[in-house]
Amino acid sequence: VGALSGLRICDFTGQLAGAGATRLLAAYGAQVIRIEDPVREGRWDILRGIEPFVDERRGINLGGAFNNHNVGKLGITLNLRTERGRELLAELVRISDVVSENFAAGVLTRMGFSYERLRELRPEVIYVSNCGFGHRGPYRDFKTWGPIVQACSGLTFSSGLPDQLPAGWGFSYMDHHGGNFMAIAILAALIHRSRTGEGQWVDMSCTAAGASLLGPVVLDYTVNGRPLRRPGMPNSNRSQSPAMAPHGIYPCAGEDDWVALACRHDEDWRGLRSVIGEPWIDDARFEELSGRLAFEDELDESLAQWTSTRGKFAVAADLRSAGVPSSAVQKPGERIDHDLGTSAWGLWPTVEHTEMGQVRVDGLPVHLSETDWEITRGAPCLGEHNEYVFGELLGLGADEISSLTKEGVL
Amino acid sequence: VSEPQPGPLDGLHVVELASEWTAFAGKLLAELGAEVILVEPPEGAATRRYEPFVGDEPGAENSLWWWHYQTSKQGVTLERSDTAGLRRLVGWADIVLEGEDVGRLAALAVDHTVLRGERPELIWVSISPFGHDNPRSGEPATDLTILAGGGPVWSCGYDDHTLPPVRGAGNQALHTAGLHAVAATLVAVIHRMNGGTGQHIDVSMHAAANVTTEAATYHWLVAQETVQRQTGRHASHRLTTPSMAVDKDGHPVNTGFPPTSVQGYRSIIEWMEEIGALDEFPEAVFLQLGIDKGGVRMADLATDVETQAIFGAARDALVFIAARLTGYQFFLEGQRRGLAVGVINAPEDVFEDAHAQATGFPTPVRRSDGRTVIHAGSGLLFERSPWRITGPAPELGEHNDLLERLDADS
Numbered sequence: 001v002g003a004l005s006g007l008r009i010c011d012f013t014g015q016l017a018g019a020g021a022t023r024l025l026a027a028y029g030a031q032v033i034r035i036e037d038p039v040r041e042g043r044w045d046i047l048r049g050i051e052p053f054v055d056e057r058r059g060i061n062l063g064g065a066f067n068n069h070n071v072g073k074l075g076i077t078l079n080l081r082t083e084r085g086r087e088l089l090a091e092l093v094r095i096s097d098v099v100s101e102n103f104a105a106g107v108l109t110r111m112g113f114s115y116e117r118l119r120e121l122r123p124e125v126i127y128v129s130n131c132g133f134g135h136r137g138p139y140r141d142f143k144t145w146g147p148i149v150q151a152c153s154g155l156t157f158s159s160g161l162p163d164q165l166p167a168g169w170g171f172s173y174m175d176h177h178g179g180n181f182m183a184i185a186i187l188a189a190l191i192h193r194s195r196t197g198e199g200q201w202v203d204m205s206c207t208a209a210g211a212s213l214l215g216p217v218v219l220d221y222t223v224n225g226r227p228l229r230r231p232g233m234p235n236s237n238r239s240q241s242p243a244m245a246p247h248g249i250y251p252c253a254g255e256d257d258w259v260a261l262a263c264r265h266d267e268d269w270r271g272l273r274s275v276i277g278e279p280w281i282d283d284a285r286f287e288e289l290s291g292r293l294a295f296e297d298e299l300d301e302s303l304a305q306w307t308s309t310r311g312k313f314a315v316a317a318d319l320r321s322a323g324v325p326s327s328a329v330q331k332p333g334e335r336i337d338h339d340l341g342t343s344a345w346g347l348w349p350t351v352e353h354t355e356m357g358q359v360r361v362d363g364l365p366v367h368l369s370e371t372d373w374e375i376t377r378g379a380p381c382l383g384e385h386n387e388y389v390f391g392e393l394l395g396l397g398a399d400e401i402s403s404l405t406k407e408g409v410l
Numbered sequence: 411v412s413e414p415q416p417g418p419l420d421g422l423h424v425v426e427l428a429s430e431w432t433a434f435a436g437k438l439l440a441e442l443g444a445e446v447i448l449v450e451p452p453e454g455a456a457t458r459r460y461e462p463f464v465g466d467e468p469g470a471e472n473s474l475w476w477w478h479y480q481t482s483k484q485g486v487t488l489e490r491s492d493t494a495g496l497r498r499l500v501g502w503a504d505i506v507l508e509g510e511d512v513g514r515l516a517a518l519a520v521d522h523t524v525l526r527g528e529r530p531e532l533i534w535v536s537i538s539p540f541g542h543d544n545p546r547s548g549e550p551a552t553d554l555t556i557l558a559g560g561g562p563v564w565s566c567g568y569d570d571h572t573l574p575p576v577r578g579a580g581n582q583a584l585h586t587a588g589l590h591a592v593a594a595t596l597v598a599v600i601h602r603m604n605g606g607t608g609q610h611i612d613v614s615m616h617a618a619a620n621v622t623t624e625a626a627t628y629h630w631l632v633a634q635e636t637v638q639r640q641t642g643r644h645a646s647h648r649l650t651t652p653s654m655a656v657d658k659d660g661h662p663v664n665t666g667f668p669p670t671s672v673q674g675y676r677s678i679i680e681w682m683e684e685i686g687a688l689d690e691f692p693e694a695v696f697l698q699l700g701i702d703k704g705g706v707r708m709a710d711l712a713t714d715v716e717t718q719a720i721f722g723a724a725r726d727a728l729v730f731i732a733a734r735l736t737g738y739q740f741f742l743e744g745q746r747r748g749l750a751v752g753v754i755n756a757p758e759d760v761f762e763d764a765h766a767q768a769t770g771f772p773t774p775v776r777r778s779d780g781r782t783v784i785h786a787g788s789g790l791l792f793e794r795s796p797w798r799i800t801g802p803a804p805e806l807g808e809h810n811d812l813l814e815r816l817d818a819d820s
Contacts, residue, residue: 003601016624028597043707050709052633058709064632065625134791137769143750147643147653151664151752152741154760156642158579159566165654165662166754167576170565170637170645171624180589185790187596188442192418192795194603200794208771209789214757215580219474220462222772222784227758236579239554241475242460247554249563249574256571260558268550316559325550327559329575332623332630332637335561340545341616348631360631365587365617366594367543370609371601 002029003371007190010089010096011035011073013182014045016172017146017206018102018130019069020179025186026072027364027373033092033389034070034380038077038410042382054356061355061381068361068379071351075380076389077410080111084409089113091394093121098186102130102178105140115201124199126189130182134205144206146172153210158217158228159236166234177213178206216241238296245292246272249329250304252312258329259312261303261319263292271322276306353378386410417443418795422599424505426483428455431509431537431615433479434581434588439505439595440482441788441797447499447812448483451490454806470806477803481775481785485804486813493520495813500525500532502816504602505595509537512547522610532608533598537591541614551615556583560619565626565637565645569652575639586622587615648712651722654754655729657737664752665732668724670708675700675720677747678727691730696723777802 007030011022026032036042041060043049052064079085093099099118101108108114108129118125129135132144132152147168150156156168185202193199220226220241228234239247239262247262263269266288273281280302285291292299307315312328319326328334335342342348347363356378364373390396390410404410422444426436440446450458459468460475488495497520500506506522508515515521522534536542539551557563557577567575591613598609621627629635629647637645642654642662654662669675675697682688700706700720710717728751732740741753755763761772761784771787788797 003597003604003606006604024593046708051712052629052635054632064628068628068631133765134769134789136791137765139745139765142745143748144752145667145750147664148666148750148752151754152760152763154755154757155578155580156664157754157756157759159576161568161573161576164568164573166642167567167639168642168654168754169562169578170567170639170643171562171626172644173562173578173582173622173624175624176622177585177589180593181789183593184438184442184589184596185792187593187600188418189792189795191596191599191603192420192792194600195421196794198794200792202793203791205769205789205791207789208766208769208787211757211760211766211771212786212788213580213582213585214760214786215585216460216462216475216478217580217757218761218786219478219783221758222761223464223474223477224462224466226462227756229756229758234579236577237554237574239552241462241581242457244552247552249554249558249577251574258558258574260555260563260577262552262554264552320549323550325552325555327551327555329558329563330561331564332561332626333634335559335620336627336630339559341540341559341614342620344545345541345614345617347617347620362621362627362631363617364594365590365614365621367541367612368594368598368609369611370607371597 002374005029007031007098008096009033009098009100010092012099012101012103012108014102015047016069016175017178018100018182019045020176021130021182021186022073022100023069023071024179024183024364027375028371032073033385034073034075035078035089036075036382038079038383038408039081054359059355064359066379067351067353067356067359070379071361071375072377073380074385074389075383076386077383079409082409084404086112088390088394090121092389093118093125095393096122096125097190098126098128100128100182100186102182104143105129105131105135119199124193124197126186126193126199126202128182128185128189128202128204130178130204130206132205133207135203146175149174149178149206149210153207154214155210158214158234160234161237162232162235174206174210178209181209243289243293245289245296246299246303248300250300250307252307252315253309254311257312259307259315259326260329261324261326263324268324271324272319275318275322275324278306349375351376351378354381354384383410414798415794415796417441417798418792419443420795422505423503424507425449425499425503427508427510428457429509430457431584431587432507433457434584435535435537435591436483436507437479437481438588438592439507441799443795444505446483447809448480448485448804449488449496449499450485450806452487452807458806477783478785480803482800483804484809484812485807486810487807491518493518496520497525498813498816501529503532504599505533505535507535507537512538512542526608526610530607531602533595533602533611534608535591535595535611535613537587537613537615539615541612541617543612544614546616553581553583556615556619560616561623561626562619565623565639567639568641583615583619587613587618590618651725653725655732657732657740658734659736661737662754663732663737663740664754665725665728666750666752668721668728669749670721671705672701674749675724677749678724681731681743681747682727685731685734687730687734691727693723693726696720697727700724773799775799775802778805
């Protein structure tokens with residue numbers, strides 16, 4: 001029994017930016033009821049039914065990404081264009097603690113379920129919305145995906161090499177953290193409710209959440225007046241805060257193989273010198289951090305030459321045994337299937353999905369000694385839990401469920 | 411002046427042992443309303459020496475890293491060997507947050523096993539590179555090496571694979587672990603509120619990075635496919651078309667995820683007409699085809715040539731338009747047409763942005779010398795229990811009188 005058992009979430013989230021939030025709460029035991037549109041077969045969530053697939057089968061229930069992001073949830077279909085559909089949703093809201101969504105601003109209101117309406121149905125409801133720019137301000141109607149959030153928030157620009165376009169993030173980083181922030185908002189609002197009895201609306205702006213993750217570079221601008229848009233910057237494989245050198249990602253022997261290493265202080269530098277043991281590294285200019293920073297290009301070139309004939313795992317292991325932080329840039333298969341840091345953690349649980357069968361998914365990077373997370377059930381198929389939710393929770397008879405299904409309400 | 415409304419975590423007591431790993435999680439808890447006492451040794455925490463410095467002048471009170479991450483906390487100093495002092499603080503706390511080297515506190519007999527043994531209601535959160543309970547615990551690591559070994563770096567960089575993959579900037583290994591740590595902490599608080607005991611929460615930064623890679627992980631888990639990094643867009647197991655374009659001044663913009671709907675294709679055609687460029691864009695015929703087909707389905711993109719042509723034409727059209735406008739115009743005009751496109755802001759741009767200013771994202775914080783510093787705000791707008799920065803980062807020993815107060819209370 002998870003820490004959040006007894007908590008019911010009426011969940012409209014999708015993609016990862018929203019689905020990630022309720023995924024996390026489900027892993028801690030919340031009952032998450034995911035509501036999908038039967039007319040569009042839930043395709044508002046663009047991950048429904050798309051690759052990767054476990055085998056040659058294709059279909060709306062077989063998308064691997066959707067499964068990953070929706071493990072442990074219940075799934076129902078409900079056509080909110082119909083009066084009866086809206087009535088049933090109202091009944092579900094009445095017995096839910098939380099309503100969560102990541103539609104564009106205004107969509108849920110247009111469906112007839114504004115925050116005011118939700119409060120009429122359930123006075124102490126916790127309503128958490130997550131959209132690109134929040135529900136107020138000049139950009140409130142703007143639409144975003146992860147990459148747009150990252151672009152507008154400053155995260156994309158910050159990541160890259162000098163004299164290149166921004167590398168940005170090669171995935172929707174802010175979908176992950178949109179989900180995590182949203183989960184935190186729900187949990188914090190639950191704590192507030194249990195202390196005061198009050199529900200509330202938490203209006204989340206994913207772009208602002210992204211900008212809250214820029215780090216100390218912000219104060220370098222607002223205090224020192226130093227913008228990041230300046231010659232030689234950004235250079236995010238190096239470390240400006242704190243200043244470290246050497247600090248970077250260097251080529252190794254092998255196909256697209258790279259190693260990362262960082263000297264935090266002179267002790268690490270001495271460790272690096274002991275491992276490399278070649279004359280160039282005893283250069284007096286490199287003895288102190290100021291010199292290593294002043295001649296960092298040269299230092300990086302020599303290091304890259306040294307690493308380029310060696311294997312990335314061997315370099316990293318040798319450096320770590322000398323106390324120097326280092327890691328191979330791991331490819332997915334390496335970190336998932338050949339790394340005790342993940343396997344011994346139990347980071348890739350296998351779920352049972354009704355149609356896909358057994359599939360491995362992301363776990364959580366925490367362990368709680370008393371109420372740990374648990375992920376065992378795959379994502380719901382379309383309408384998979386209609387019978388349970390409409391029957392057992394809302395008290396509809398089997399005949400009624402069957403006729404509502406025929407009428408296109410469910 | 412009326413008392414400000416308390417945050418959602420009002421009344422919770424947190425003791426944070428100052429470390430790089432815990433700083434962000436502690437800040438989040440503090441700004442959600444918890445009272446956080448930050449403990450550092452009398453000579454100051456190591457992170458007080460992290461660049462950048464105010465006016466580039468090093469000094470224990472001048473680190474902008476410290477200013478950024480320690481807002482809203484109260485600071486006390488305690489000898490690292492003063493276990494009696496630590497016990498007094500822990501006796502006051504609901505939550506202990508620490509990122510000490512694994513084993514250090516155990517050697518002093520003041521780790522979670524001992525102190526939770528004495529007070530089972532205590533929630534003890536450990537954030538470390540590989541977690542406490544892992545074969546890799548204790549390996550040296552930094553933000554860079556964690557992101558390299560944990561997956562994010564593999565997916566970020568450029569089409570040109572002779573360039574190294576790229577670390578996303580801004581201490582994201584800390585932020586990623588911090589968000590999971592906070593979510594787990596709030597789950598533990600809820601468990602306690604419901605009559606349960608406290609618990610130990612073991613957070614692995616490496617595991618956190620591993621579950622923050624989106625497609626890289628689930629493509630491997632589901633289909634054993636390896637994604638490859640691409641310039642400024644999602645890493646993918648197959649080559650995709652560029653999503654970044656440059657504006658008329660040469661600054662990059664993000665063309666986003668091209669539209670798939672009839673309305674989306676209409677908007678692009680209208681936009682081109684308005685800027686008088688439709689005749690110069692021969693692929694417009696495919697946009698019309700997209701309208702005639704009633705839009706396209708993402709599920710067909712991998713296999714259907716016509717869908718690919720329509721989707722590609724939409725992206726090319728956005729690239730074509732971007733080159734004729736400033737990045738900001740492209741963003742505003744595109745979004746007003748319902749197209750999810752983005753400007754690539756530098757961090758400094760974010761603080762000058764009209765929406766950010768209208769929604770109060772730049773957050774003034776008054777320092778003890780009377781100076782006001784602008785900090786990043788939050789993405790979470792709580793209706794009833796607001797997120798708030800309650801004060802600047804503490805000076806060394808600024809709140810040492812708290813220790814006496816605790817003594818008096820006990």
